[in-house]
Amino acid sequence: MQKYRLVAIAILIVMLAAFPFLEPEVYYLSFMFSLFMYVVLASSWNFIGGYTGYLSFGHAAFFGIGAFATAKAASMLELTPFLTILASIPAGALAALVALIVGYPCLKIRGPYFSVVTICFAFVVELTVKNIEFLGGAEGIWLKFMDIPEKLSRSILYEVMLLLMIVTLSVAWWLDRSRFGAGLRAIRSDEEVAETMAIPTAKIKIQAFVLSAFFPGIAGGLFAYYLTYIHADVVFNINISILIVLMAMFGGGGTWLGPIIGAVILTVVNEGLSTFAQAEIARIIYGALFIVVTIFMPNGIIDFFRKKGSS
Amino acid sequence: MLRVDNLTVCYGQMQALRGVSMEVSPGEMVALIGGNGAGKTTLLNTISGLIPPAGGSLGWEGRPLNGLTPDMICREGIVQVPEGRKLFPAMTVEENLIMGAYLPTVRKQSRESLRKVYDIFPRLADRRRQLAGSMSGGEQQMAALGRALMARPRLLMLDEPSLGLSPKAAAEIFATIRVLNKEGLSVLLVSQEVLETLAITARGYVLENGVVALKGPSSELREDPKVKTSYLGL
Numbered sequence: 219m220q221k222y223r224l225v226a227i228a229i230l231i232v233m234l235a236a237f238p239f240l241e242p243e244v245y246y247l248s249f250m251f252s253l254f255m256y257v258v259l260a261s262s263w264n265f266i267g268g269y270t271g272y273l274s275f276g277h278a279a280f281f282g283i284g285a286f287a288t289a290k291a292a293s294m295l296e297l298t299p300f301l302t303i304l305a306s307i308p309a310g311a312l313a314a315l316v317a318l319i320v321g322y323p324c325l326k327i328r329g330p331y332f333s334v335v336t337i338c339f340a341f342v343v344e345l346t347v348k349n350i351e352f353l354g355g356a357e358g359i360w361l362k363f364m365d366i367p368e369k370l371s372r373s374i375l376y377e378v379m380l381l382l383m384i385v386t387l388s389v390a391w392w393l394d395r396s397r398f399g400a401g402l403r404a405i406r407s408d409e410e411v412a413e414t415m416a417i418p419t420a421k422i423k424i425q426a427f428v429l430s431a432f433f434p435g436i437a438g439g440l441f442a443y444y445l446t447y448i449h450a451d452v453v454f455n456i457n458i459s460i461l462i463v464l465m466a467m468f469g470g471g472g473t474w475l476g477p478i479i480g481a482v483i484l485t486v487v488n489e490g491l492s493t494f495a496q497a498e499i500a501r502i503i504y505g506a507l508f509i510v511v512t513i514f515m516p517n518g519i520i521d522f523f524r525k526k527g528s529s
Numbered sequence: 530m531l532r533v534d535n536l537t538v539c540y541g542q543m544q545a546l547r548g549v550s551m552e553v554s555p556g557e558m559v560a561l562i563g564g565n566g567a568g569k570t571t572l573l574n575t576i577s578g579l580i581p582p583a584g585g586s587l588g589w590e591g592r593p594l595n596g597l598t599p600d601m602i603c604r605e606g607i608v609q610v611p612e613g614r615k616l617f618p619a620m621t622v623e624e625n626l627i628m629g630a631y632l633p634t635v636r637k638q639s640r641e642s643l644r645k646v647y648d649i650f651p652r653l654a655d656r657r658r659q660l661a662g663s664m665s666g667g668e669q670q671m672a673a674l675g676r677a678l679m680a681r682p683r684l685l686m687l688d689e690p691s692l693g694l695s696p697k698a699a700a701e702i703f704a705t706i707r708v709l710n711k712e713g714l715s716v717l718l719v720s721q722e723v724l725e726t727l728a729i730t731a732r733g734y735v736l737e738n739g740v741v742a743l744k745g746p747s748s749e750l751r752e753d754p755k756v757k758t759s760y761l762g763l
Contacts, residue, residue, distance in 0.1 A: 397631065404628055407617040414577050414611060416603030416632045416680055 234380055238373035247372040251444060253485045254379040258386045258437045259458075260465040260477035265390070265430035267463060268471030269399060270423055271406035272325065273333045276340030277462050280313040280431040282453035284438030286347055287312050289359040289448050299364045299371075299443075303378055306439025313435025314428045316343075321427040325420070328409070337456070344454035358449030361442065375444050382440065386433045387478070393429075394474040402426055403472065434462075468511055470518025479519055530555045530715060531576070531607070531684055536585035538568075538575050538739075545571040547739040548585065553684060558706075558716040560726045560733035560747055562760060567736040569719045570612055573686050577609045578602040604632055606683035612692060612719075614673040618662025622653055622672050625661045629679030639679065646675040649705060667698030674705065684715045691722050703729060723760040727751045735760075 238247060259281065267273050287309035292302040324335050347353050364371040393399040401422050404412040413419050442448045461484070469480025487507065491500035515522035531553040538546040546568045553559045563569050574580045576587060578599040587594035589605055597605075616625050626646060630639035647654035650671040656664060661672055670690055677685060687706065691699035699722065707729050710716050720726040727733055727747040735743035735756060743753060750756050 397636075400624070400628060401631060403620070404617055404631075407619060408615055410579060411611060411615040411617070412628075413579060413599040414603065414609050415629055415676065416600040416608075417628070418598070418600040420598070 231384060235377065238376050241369075244369055244372050247369070247376045249485075249489060251372070251376050251379050253482060254376075254383040255437050255441060256461070256465060256481040256485050257478055258379070258383050259434050259462045260469070260481040261386050261390045262430045262433040263462045264466045264471060264473075264477045265393060265402075265426045266423070267430075268466055268473070268477065269393070269402035269406060270426060271472075272328075272423065272427075273463060274336045274427075274430070275333045275456075275459050275463060276336035276338075276343075277430070277434055278454050278456060278458035279340040279343040280317060280434040281438040281441070281458060282343065282347070282450065283313045283316055284309040284435030285442040285448050285453040286353055286359070286438075286450075287435075288439030289361055289442040290353060292361055292443070293359055296362075299366075299374075302361070302443050303374075303440065306436045306443070309439040310432045310435030310437075313438070314432040317428045317431030318424065321424045325423045325427060337459070340454060340456065340459055344450050347454070348450045354449075356450075358447060358452075359442075361446045361448075363446055375440060379437070379440055382433065382436055387474075389429070389433075390474055390477075398422060398425070406472065464508060467518060468508070470520030473518070473520055476518050476520045483519070530557075530590060531717070532588040533572070533576070534586045534588065536572070536575065536587065537583045538571055538580055539583045544583075545739055546575070546582075549736070549739070549741055550585075551734050551741065551744070553715055553717055555715055556710075556713050557732065558710040558718060558730045560730035560750075561717060561719045561736060562721070562723050562726060562733060562750075562756075563736035563742075564759070566738075568739040569736055570688055571739075572736070573609055573688050573717070573719060576602075576607060576686065600632075603680055604634065606681070607686065608677045608680045608682035608684070609686040610673050610677045610688060610690060612688035614666075614669045616661040616669055616672055616676070618660065620661055621658050622661055622664070623657040625672055626653070626676050626679050629676035630681075632680060635679070635681045638681070642679045642681065646678055649678070649708075650675055665698075666694050667701065670694060670698070670702055671705075674702070678709075682714065684717065685709070686717045686719070688719045689721065690718075691720060691725070699725075723756070724751070 237250065259277065263274065263277050284306060288302065288306045291297065291305045297305055320339055324332060327335055348356055401412065401417045404417055405419050405423065409419055438453060465480040465484050466477040468484060469478065470476025488504060491503055495503065533549060533551045536546055536549045537544065549572060561569050561572065571580065575582050578597055582595065589607065594602060617628065626643060627639060630636050630642055635642065652668060653671055653675055656668065661669065664672065674690070690702050690706065694702065703725055706716060706718065718726055718730060727750055730747045732745065733747045733750045734741050735750065743750060743755065
C-alpha cells in the first residue's frame with residue numbers, strides 16, 4: 219500500500235514536471251504557478267495555524283517580505299535571472315528571521331488575541347515598506363524582464379515553484395509524522411497539559427512559526443520575479459492572509475493533505491468562476507461556498523469525508 | 530527531596546498561598562487536603578512551574594527550582610497528573626501515553642515504559658487504539674496516570690485522581706497509587722477523599738485559605754477533632 223502510494227506520487231511529480239514540455243498555452247503555466255504557490259502558502263501556514271491552533275492572519279507579511287527582499291536585491295545588485303531565483307532563498311531566510319523576532323513575544327499570546335496581533339503585524343510591515351523610500355516606497359519596484367521568450371520564462375518559474383512545493387510538502391510530510399508534529403498537536407489540544415508533560419511549548423511554537431514563514435518568503439521572492447513589478451498593495455494584501463487561512467481550514471487544518479486539497483479546490487474554483495462568471499458574481503459564489511463549508515464541514519473537507527467513510 | 534519554604538503565590542491582588550512550607554522525602558507518600566479554594570492545586574501548579582511564585586523558595590534535592598520552566602521541572606523528575614485528567618481527547622490512548630515520554634532522556638526507554646504501563650493497567654492495552662476522549666472516567670484516569678509514568682517520574686503529584694469516578698474505579702486508582710509508592714515512587718496526593726487519602730499516606734498537610742493549618746502523621750490527622758468535623762463530617 220505504502221509502496222503504491224509512493225509510486226503514485228512519483229508518477230504525479232514526473233507528470234507535473236513534464237507538463238511545460240507539452241508546449242501548453244502560457245495561461246495554463248501561469249495558472250499552475252499560482253496553484254503551486256497557494257499549496258506552498260497554505261501548507262506552510264498549517265505548521266503553525268493547523269497543528270498548534272495559533273491562527274496567524276498575517277502570513278502575507280512573510281510572503282511580502284520575501285517578495286520585496288528578492289526584488290530589491292535583484293534590482294540593486296542587477297542579478298541575472300538565475301541568481302534572482304536563488305536570491306529568493308535568503309529572502310525566505312529573512313522572512314524566517316522576522317518570524318523569529320516577532321514570534322518570540324507574540325506566541326505568548328493565545329487564541330483570538332494572537333490572530334489580532336498577527337493582523338496588526340502585517341499592517342505594520344506593509345506601512346513600513348510603503349514609507350521607506352529605499353524599498354520603492356509607494357511606487358513599488360520594477361524588475362528587469364528575462365531576455366527570453368515568455369513561454370520559456372514562465373516554464374522556468376513553473377518548474378521552480380513546483381520544486382518549492384515538493385520541498386514544502388516533504389517537510390510537511392515529515393512534520394506530520396514526527397515527534398515535533400505530535401508536540402504541536404498537543405499544544406492545540408491543551409497547552410498547559412503539554413507543558414506539564416515536558417513538551418517545551420515555547421520553543422517548538424517558535425520553531426513552527428519560523429518554518430511556516432520561511433517557505434512563504436521564498437514563494438514571495440518567486441512571485442516578485444513572476445510579476446516583474448511589485449507593490450506593497452499587492453504582496454501585503456490582507457486578502458492573501460485570509461485566503462491562506464481559508465484554504466488550509468477548508469481542506470482541513472492540522473493534516474498533511476488538508477491544505478493541499480483546500481488550495482487546489484479553491485484556486486480552481488476561483489479561476490473557473492472568474493473565467494466563466496462576472497467578477498462580482500464570482501465573489502458572491504466564492505463567499506457562499508465558504509459559508510456552506512464552514513457550517514457543514516467545520517473541520518474541513520478531509521474530516522468530513524473521513525467521517526462519512528467510517529460511518 | 531522536595532522542599533517548599535515560605536511559599537507565597539498571588540493571582541493579581543489575591544494571595545492564594547501565604548507562606549506555605551512543606552516537604553516530601555524520598556519514597557514517601559504525602560497527603561495534601563483542604564477545602565475548595567484552599568490552594569491545593571495552586572501549590573501543585575507552582576511546583577510544576579506553571580505559576581511563578583511571588584515569594585519563598587522551592588528546593589529539589591538541595592537545588593532551587595525557582596525560575597525553571599515546566600519542561601525543565603518535568604526533566605528533573607517531578608510530574609503532575611492534572612485535575613480532571615486532561616488527556617488529549619482527539620488522540621488515541623497510545624498516542625497520549627507516548628506524549629508522556631516526550632523528553633529526549635526518557636524517549637529512548639519509551640517502548641519499555643509503555644510495556645510497564647500496560648502491565649499496570651491491562652485495560653489500557655485493550656483500548657490502545659481508542660480515542661482517549663471516548664473512554665470512561667476511570668479509564669481516562671488510568672491513561673492520565675499512565676501518561677505521567679511514561680515521563681519516568683521520581684515524584685508524582687496527583688491532583689484529585691478520584692474526582693468524578695465511581696467508588697470502584699476510585700478504589701482501583703488508589704490501590705495502584707499505593708503499589709507505585711511501595712515500589713519506591715514518591716507521591717504527593719491531593720484529594721478530597723480525606724478518609725481514603727489519610728488511610729494510604731504516611732503524613733499529611735491540611736491547607737486552609739492558603740496556609741498550612743495542620744500537619745502531622747496521617748493517623749494523627751485522622752483523629753484530629755478539627756479534621757473530623759471539617760472534612761470527615763463526624
